[in-house]
Structure formats: structure tokens, C-alpha cells
Amino acid sequence: MDDSSRGVPGFARARVLFMFRRWGPLIALATVVAGGTAFAVSEVLPKEYSATSQLYVAPAANPTAALQDAVLGQNLAPSYVQLAQSEVVLRRARDKVSWPDSKSFRERTQVAQVRNTSIIAVSFRDRDPQRAAEIADLIANSFVEQVRALQSSLQSTTATQLDEEISSVEADRQRIDDELSRLRAALAALPAFPQGPPADLRSQISQLESTGTARQDTLAQLMRTRDDLRLVAARAENTVTVWEPAVAPTDPESPRVALNTILGAIAGGLLTLTGIAVFTYMVDRITDVDEVSERLGVPALGEIPFANEQTLGAHGLFVRDAPASPEAEAFRAVRANLVLAALDRPPRTIMVTSALSDEGKSLVAANLALAFAESGSLTVLVDADMRKPMQHLLYGLDSTVGLADLLRETVPLADIRKFEVMPNLIVLPTGRPPLNPAEPLSSTKMLSLILSLSQLADAATVVIDTSPVLAVADAHALSTMVDGCVVVVDSARTPARASRRAVDVLNAVHARILGVVLNKVPAIQLDYYQSYA
Template sequence: MDLRDYVRILRRNWILVVATMLAGLLVSGLVSILTKPTYTSETQLFVAIQNSGSAQELQQGNTFSQARVQSYVKTVDSPVVLQPAIDTLGLSVTAEELSKQVKASTDLNTVLINISVDDHSPVQAAAIARAVADSLIHAIDSLERPKSGDSSPVRLSVTKPATVPPAPSAPHTTLNLLLGLLAGLALGVIAAVLRTTLDNRVRGEVDLRRITDSPLLGAITFDQDAAKKPLLTQTASQSRRAESFRQLRTNLQFANVSGRAKTVLVTSSLPGEGKSTTATNLAIAIAQAGQSVCLIDADLRRPMVSEYLGLDSNAGLTTALLGAADVNDLLQNWGEDQLFVLTSGQIPPNPSELLGSEEMKDLIARLERAFDTVVIDAPPLLPVTDAAVLSQYVGGVVLVVGTTKVKQHDLQKALNALSMVESNLLGVVLNLLPGKGPDAYTYGYGYYGQDKEPRSTSTSSGQYIETDGSGRSQDRASINDPRPASTYPYAQIDRS
């Protein structure tokens, strides 16, 4: 992964990263609050050699002092020094326990001894530091005194008396909060990378390109109102969703530049990826461009087209395939454009056999001769074989990929299923994309609010007809309207 991949991961999982940072901040704050304050008192001693004061003796004494200071530092935490301090203060601890509170050090090439004492009481810390310093002075005097009884050649003097510390030395609340924040950030980044690595769902074009190099025909942004208003005609004409389907229509024309794919089959890998709404709105968009379109609901297991368009589904595709009625009598005109719909009809017990029959192949051929474009809404590829069987009879296939709905290996299986039957995959449509973020695809330009309702629809005569909530005109002519035969392409369908 390069830097852009990591940036995309952070943008995609920024909520997780922020949550872990806040958690780290909270934990460090609680630790700082619950930790009992510790106070540190310090004192400093100077080591000197008692001599006559000549230059040579001073030099020798200084060298001797520096050599002995390291030994004096090691002596500070010994019972020889600490036990007298305990007895003086009347402490109820042992020398070993007190040694954990006392620290002694010296700087290189100096004769200074630094003693620090930690305690939960500031007054106690200062008292112990003074007692330890006094005890060290007496201990060194005793240890360095000659056996002859003369005075010790070494003298320790306090240069910095121990004082009561005004503020605790621990906990360092500011430092703890900063460390907690950094720890939370590191944990969040690691979790984000692991989550992205383990999550094999298709989330955008980057994930799609890891699986296939098929053309991306369109990208449709997720719209929370689409569940109630799924149709293209139920949104403002300049909305982002409407523009996405117009872009899909245009790209599909370029993908089918040879014009051989008059029939387009729309399918997906799994249910719930939005193939039916994509097929329906694609047919509407093509019809709005002035072409005659036939939309077939070939999902004979969970038909949805009739529900979206508000049409009767009792008689339709299965009726025509079984020979109970001619397709001319089953097509239903929808809207003011030349869009005709062949609903699913009654759900049969053998959908795969019907869709793979010669009757289905002949029906598609008849419709191709009568319409400019035929759009088929087919079942998903993985649960059933209907779409794979039907794809052999059409000019091209459009695969709808519902982002966050399908996993990469499932999409790969769907592509393999189409490849095995040598289907002509025209391209892929990314559906349910986020409107913002690293996986967003569309760019807004002068869009109206998507909440606006289209108030009218223009007809070829220049008149405007009020539309109802389903997107159909309220005074839509019935299929038996005695208009010229050219108005209804299905009237031109031959019966051969």
C-alpha cells in the first residue's frame, strides 16, 4: 500500500480513530485522577577533604573526593544510613522499604551528592530527606575516621537543604493525557488498517479495480429517500441521483458503440444490491432520451418492477412464455414516453427452465425488432442460475455492484459465472456509494435539493401534465387508447 491507500483508510475509518483517541484520553485522565499524588523533596551535599590547603594537597584532595563520591552514593540506600533516619523520625518501615523511596546520584567529575525522597506527604518527604542527609554525614564521618582516633579526612556539608515541595511530582497529568492521546491514535490507526485488511467488502472503485478491469458505466450515490421514492421521475430532474442514471445511459451507449446489444440484461451478485431499481430507472432514462424501450421483469422469484411502477403483475412474461396470451396483449405503457413494461406474471415453479427455453429466446428476438432497446431485470447470479442462462440470449450484461453489500470473493464468483457462459459484460454499475468520503465517486454541479418533488412533466405538445407520487401522469392514456399504431411499438411486433 502507498501513502494514498493509508490516507483513504484513515478517511474511511476516521470515526474509529477518533473514538480510540478519545478512549485513550479518557483512560489516561482516569489514571491521573485515581493515582495518589507523590511529592519529591531534594537535598544536596558537598564532599570536601580536610587538609592544610597547599595547591598540591588541594589537587590530591579533589581527586580523592571524586573517587570516593561514587562509593558514598551507593551507601545512601544502605541500612547504615537509613536505619538511623528511621529511628530519628520514628517511621514504621524497614530500611529496605525506605530504600525504594530514596534515590541518590552524582554528576560526573563533581563532588556533589544529590538525594531525593518520594512520599505521598510533602512534609514527610522533606523530613526524610533531611534525616537521610544528616545520617549520611554521620555515617561517612564514622566510616572514614582513622583507627588512631583522629578526625575524618572527609567532610560532607549540606549545600541545598530539603524543603517541603509545593506541588506533586506525580502524576504528570498533562503528559499522561498526551501519551494517552498518542496511544489512542496509534491503536486507532492499527485497528483501521486491520479492519480494512480483514474487511473484503467492495466499498468503492478502488476495491472494484482489485477484482476486474471491466468498464465502470455509472456510480449511483446512496439516497436514503430511494426506499420510498425509488424512481427517477420521483426526484428533481437536476438531482444527483437523476444525473447518475443519465450518465449511466450515456456510458452504456458508448459501451455498446457497435449497436449489437439491443437487449441489456441487468443483474447483480446477490439480492439487495439494487439491480431492480437500476434496471427500472435505466429504462426510464433511455425512454426520456426519445427511444422506444421495453422493460422486462425476468426476476421470476422476487419480481419488483411492477411494484415500483404500480402495474398489474398477474399477467406478464410467464403468461407469454406459456402461450396463454400474446405479448402484444401483455405490454403495459408507462409514463408519457415510449416505455413499455412486461411484468413478471405469475411466479412459476420452474423459473430457470422458462427463462432458458426457446420461447424466451424467440420473445427477446421479437421485442428487439419492435423496440430500440430492451432492458431485462434478471435475478442475481449467485443464488440461482437464471441470469447466467438468460445472459446467453441478450446482447450485453450490466452487473450492478452494491457497495458494502457484496464481498470481493462473491463479486469474483459472479464475474466467473458470466465468463463461463461467455456473456458479453458491457460494464459495471457501482450502487449505494456514499455521497462524501474516500469512496465517493460523483461530483456535484448546480444540483437542486434532492428533496424537491418534480411538479410537472413536459409532453411532446408542449403541455405540462401533473404527476402523482408514482411518477405516472394522472390522466395517462390506457393501453387501448385509439392512437396511431406508431405510438405503440408493441403493435408492430410480428407474431413469427
């Protein structure tokens, strides 16, 4: 299976594993440091203790209505929670402990209903655990007293109204009894009549008796109501009671050292992870060969140390001018990897390109050609970057005649040996480029020329330096004419997304990508060259 057919999920998993290996130690260190800092800060912060007193809401003492009472108590509890936080309740508790201001006292007080119960929890926070428990109990007792006073006041008003109404009905009943006594006395004083007593007198007596009976029933009902009210008042004295007094806590509520340590560690890890994500997005570069296959899906052929301006000016052709340098050894390693990576199909024609300009592809192509020539095989280095040619500058050649002239057939292929710069190495400059370089570079003449150059000798190697893939289209057609492509990536400045795009472009035209050369790698990452030397 070739690299272009790799599944996206597998690629994503490899990417995650790579990121974990690269940044995991830093994230772990940040997590430990943040957790330790949170622990240290929590240890020095002032400790506050919270004590809780529990109230029980019991609206009745009727053992036959336990379920109804429980439901009613749950319904009353939310209202009582609001009443318990009222100023009239808190002020009495605050005055008893001489608390300086009401705002801080209220902020330290918390009243809540225990879920699905008739229990109200009254809590108070203070640096002194004993005082926290004392104040919590004071608030609870103050609330109980206020509730009882309120109920007593309401019941007293109702009882007074009932007593007044009973007195009125009793007076009315007494008046009716007096009137009945008078009429009955008058009836007894009358002489006997054959037809009985007068009808009007009998009617008055009967009417008064009915009215008296009704008044008696009303009086009885009112008295029963008064008795019920007294019974309710007796029960109401215990409607809200202190169920469980507050106990001085032994462990502080804040700071919560264990929780703060855990949250601090998590926050440190997440912040570090976020910072890494932002950093990798803003500075999205491939800086290590281990990243190449995970991020680009193609193998790494090697890494070239960063060369400063002075070293580059004196020894741009490291394999020739500084053969014992780390740079020269790195280029020889790239050549060896190219040969060993494709033993069944060794590349004879190799295109060297990059995603963007100034990634060092021309320097890589020049030294790679020197490494092949050094191995004893005839090597032809072709400068096909007609827009920004560099090989004639590196080798100090005349660029007026070269590739463009061979394609125009103004210079015969037989004269190719005139461009030989050293044994086994021919360097073909660009010549005078045409107005549209993409046209001759994508022509059949170019394909024919590449084949001819590869047949100049047995095992001859052609290295072609071409334009960046994402800059112009010159390299697109050329990539299909060669045995394989080498992509140069500048580890110091090229965004990884640009390199991925270049690989995608080459894959889209079905080019064979031999691998990636990571260029300008900091020397500190390549100490194994110097240490071995």
C-alpha cells in the same frame, strides 16, 4: 485502463485517504477532548514534589590513581545503592521527621546510581517541597554516617588484631635478646681456649641472632601494615560524601500536566481510531457514494433514498406513480449517468444484480426501465430472476407465461408486444421456471433472445433483473451476454466485503461493470433533492 486493473497500492492509498476524510474530524475531536480532560484532571490532582540529594563515592584520595579510583567508585556504587535503601538507614531519617509508617516512607524514597558515574542520587517525594528536600538530605546524611560507622568498626577490629600480633612478636623478640645476652655473658666468663670458644655455644648464639633478625623483620612489616591501615582509615572517613544537597523543587514531579495532556490526547486518538476500526469491521457497509469508487473500484451511478414500507407499498414504481418524488428523480439521475458515462459505447442491454438478496435490485431494475421508457426509447424489462421473481408483483402481471416460455419456444417472439404494460415499456415476467434455471439462462438461446429484444426498435434498451451474484451462478453467464452490469448495494445492511466479492466475481468472468447504485440511503443524506424542489 479499466477499473479491474487498478493497482492494489493505489487502491489502498485511496482507501486510507477516504477513511481519513470520513473519520479525521472525529479523531481530531476525540484527541482534543481527551487531551483537555487529561489536562483538567491533572490540574486538580494533588501535586507531589521530588527533591534529590547526590552522594559521591570516592574510595581513595591518591592523586596518582585517579582513574583507578573512579572505576572502583563506579563498582562500589551499586552496592551502596542497596545499602542506602536498608531499614537501618531509612529508620534514622524517618525517626527524625516522625514519619508514621515505614512502608509509605520506603515507597516515597528512591535511590539510584547516575549512569557511568560514582554518583548516587537519593530522592524523596512529598507534597511539601521543602520537606521533600529536608528528608532527602536526612537519608543521605544517615547513609554517610552508617557507612563511616561500618568502616570504622571493620578497621577497628583489624587494628586490634594487628596490635595483638605486634605485641606477641615484640615479646618474642625481647625473649631472644635476653637469651642472647645470657649466652654472650657466659661466653665472656669462659677462659681462653687455643682453639676458640666451644662450638655448641657459638652455634646457639648464631641461631638466636638469626631468629632475632627474622623477628625484627616481621615486627617491622607488621608496624608498616598498621601505619597503612591508619592511613586508609583516615582516607575512608571521606569515602562517601554529600556531593550536592537537595534543593526544594519549584515544579511538581507529579502530576506532569504537559506529559499527561499529550499522553491523554494520544490515548484518546488511538482509542477512537481503534473504535472506528472495530466499528467499520463489525458494521462494514458502504453508506455514501463517495465510498464506492474507493472501496469497490467501480464508479457510482447514483444513490436512491430509503423508502419506508408505507411509501414502498403505495409507490413502488416511483417513476410512474410518484414522478415528482425524490426517488423518481434519483432513478432518472441513474439513467442519465448510464448514458453519459458511455457515450462512445452506450449500453443497449443492461443487467441489474446485487451481491445478496433483498438489496432492492428488482425495484431498481423496474424504475430504471421506467426511466428509459419515459425518455422515449422502447424498453424491455426482463425478469430473469427465476428463483425469486418480483417484476410481476410490482407491475401486477400474470407470471404463468414469460421468459421461460420464450426460451422453450412455446411462445413466439412475435407475441412480445402482448407484454407491453405502457407506451415504450414491455415487461417480460419469468413464466414457469425450470428445475435448473442456470441452464437456460446460460444457453445460446438466451443470448439470441437478448439480441433480438435489443433489435425490436432503434435505440431499444433491455433491462434484465437477475439473481444475486453471490447467491447463485445464474447471473455469472448472463453478465457476459449484456453490454454492461449495474450492481445494486444496500447501504443499510450489505457488508462491503460482500459487494467487493460480487465485483470480483463479475470481473473474473470479464463482465463490463457500468457502476454501482447505492440503495436505501437515509433521506438526511439526500436533502438536496427536497431543498431544490
